[in-house]
Amino acid sequence: MLHVGINGFGTIGKRVADAVRAQPDMTVAGVAKRSPNFEATIAHDRGYNLYAADGQAPFDGAGLTTAGTVHDMVEASDVVVDTTPGGVGATNASLYEEHDTPAIFQGGEDPDVADVSFNARANYDAAVGADTARVVSCNTTGLSRLLAPLRENYGVEKARVTLVRRGGDPGQTSRGPINDTLPDPVEIPSHHGPDVQTVFPDLDIDTMGMKVPTTQMHTHSVNVTLDSEPSADEVLDLLSRETRLFLVPETLGIDGAGKIKEYTRDAGRPRGDVWENCIWAESVTVEGRDLYLFQAIHQEADVVPENIDAVRALSERTASAEQSIERTNDALGVGRGLVEHEGEIRRADSIADD
Numbered sequence: 001m002l003h004v005g006i007n008g009f010g011t012i013g014k015r016v017a018d019a020v021r022a023q024p025d026m027t028v029a030g031v032a033k034r035s036p037n038f039e040a041t042i043a044h045d046r047g048y049n050l051y052a053a054d055g056q057a058p059f060d061g062a063g064l065t066t067a068g069t070v071h072d073m074v075e076a077s078d079v080v081v082d083t084t085p086g087g088v089g090a091t092n093a094s095l096y097e098e099h100d101t102p103a104i105f106q107g108g109e110d111p112d113v114a115d116v117s118f119n120a121r122a123n124y125d126a127a128v129g130a131d132t133a134r135v136v137s138c139n140t141t142g143l144s145r146l147l148a149p150l151r152e153n154y155g156v157e158k159a160r161v162t163l164v165r166r167g168g169d170p171g172q173t174s175r176g177p178i179n180d181t182l183p184d185p186v187e188i189p190s191h192h193g194p195d196v197q198t199v200f201p202d203l204d205i206d207t208m209g210m211k212v213p214t215t216q217m218h219t220h221s222v223n224v225t226l227d228s229e230p231s232a233d234e235v236l237d238l239l240s241r242e243t244r245l246f247l248v249p250e251t252l253g254i255d256g257a258g259k260i261k262e263y264t265r266d267a268g269r270p271r272g273d274v275w276e277n278c279i280w281a282e283s284v285t286v287e288g289r290d291l292y293l294f295q296a297i298h299q300e301a302d303v304v305p306e307n308i309d310a311v312r313a314l315s316e317r318t319a320s321a322e323q324s325i326e327r328t329n330d331a332l333g334v335g336r337g338l339v340e341h342e343g344e345i346r347r348a349d350s351i352a353d354d
């Protein structure tokens with residue numbers, strides 16, 4: 001069993017901890033937190049060893065027993081997943097080095113925090129044998145999963161993506177906007193394109209970002225100029241074989257992120273999490289070599305299975321990308337509870353043509 005410590009128990013950290021616990025080959029060594037807030041009580045209720053990142057006194061004061069300091073947790077871990085806020089992870093890098101413990105950072109850190117920027121579908125092997133990896137951001141994860149099979153099968157001349165981003169997560173009461181539509185960042189390209197290039201260094205990609213008043217999901221408007229001219233049905237067939245892409249059938253009547261979240265809550269997903277990219281099948285359109293589609297990305301959830309694969313890549317060094325992805329998916333339930341879609345998704349107009 002791999003003992004995995006999680007430093008930072010917020011939006012991503014609590015999900016990664018639960019995902020580690022679900023794996024047959026991993027166990028939670030502990031979780032480190034700074035403050036004894038509601039998430040600390042959840043960690044305690046879940047039975048995770050709680051370590052103090054910033055002194056044990058506040059936890060003692062709140063009646064929460066700690067197992068030691070964050071140093072003790074790192075020492076007890078085979079791998080640490082750092083899920084502290086963006087920029088804080090880099091300040092923890094020396095802690096992991098000091099204990100010679102492999103570490104995984106998140107997309108809020110600069111790429112140079114780690115040996116490799118990681119996406120399991122795109123470049124798992126690059127992280128095998130590395131001491132550190134950075135699981136790329138939710139948006140970059142969503143784009144990497146989509147672009148990897150397109151590049152392998154058709155070649156990509158250029159990708160252009162407009163990312164309509166959620167203003168904040170449900171728990172982020174200070175984020176916004178609450179009544180506006182912001183070009184964000186206003187500079188073009190947005191930072192997302194260069195981030196995707198940390199996974200695919202030779203990819204030509206331009207991105208534009210916006211922020212809107214929702215906490216549900218990000219939505220991407222995607223245009224990819226391919227090197228060849230597949231039909232829309234061929235693209236749908238290709239994407240339907242990807243385990244972390246969900247092609248939303250028109251028959252479900254899902255018109256936005258709210259209904260996707262409602263669907264996954266109804267399906268019994270923990271926290272209503274959507275680990276897969278949700279691509280509206282009806283939107284998949286090919287004109288010449290230009291592919292167009294819309295996809296929604298659940299920012300709180302899509303990086304979670306990627307963190308699990310990153311743990312295996314850094315530590316186990318024997319599982320292949322396919323084996324790790326399959327093991328993670330099985331244990332977590334990725335793809336489960338959503339309609340069987342493989343081979344069934346066709347565009348309505350092409351069905352009418354048959």
Ligand code: NAD
Pocket residue numbers: 007008009010011012013032033034035039053083084085086087088106107108109136137138169299300303
């Ligand atoms: P968060 O604020 O929800 O959680 C961070 C947690 O770390 C909080 O509990 C905070 O109290 C704790 N913390 C702060 N400083 C700490 C320290 N020094 N030691 C230990 N714990 C500390 O943040 P998040 O949304 O989970 O983001 C974590 C990372 O994941 C960031 O790099 C972020 O960019 C990335 N990420 C976030 C999302 C998202 O949508 N939330 C998606 C993908 C990637």
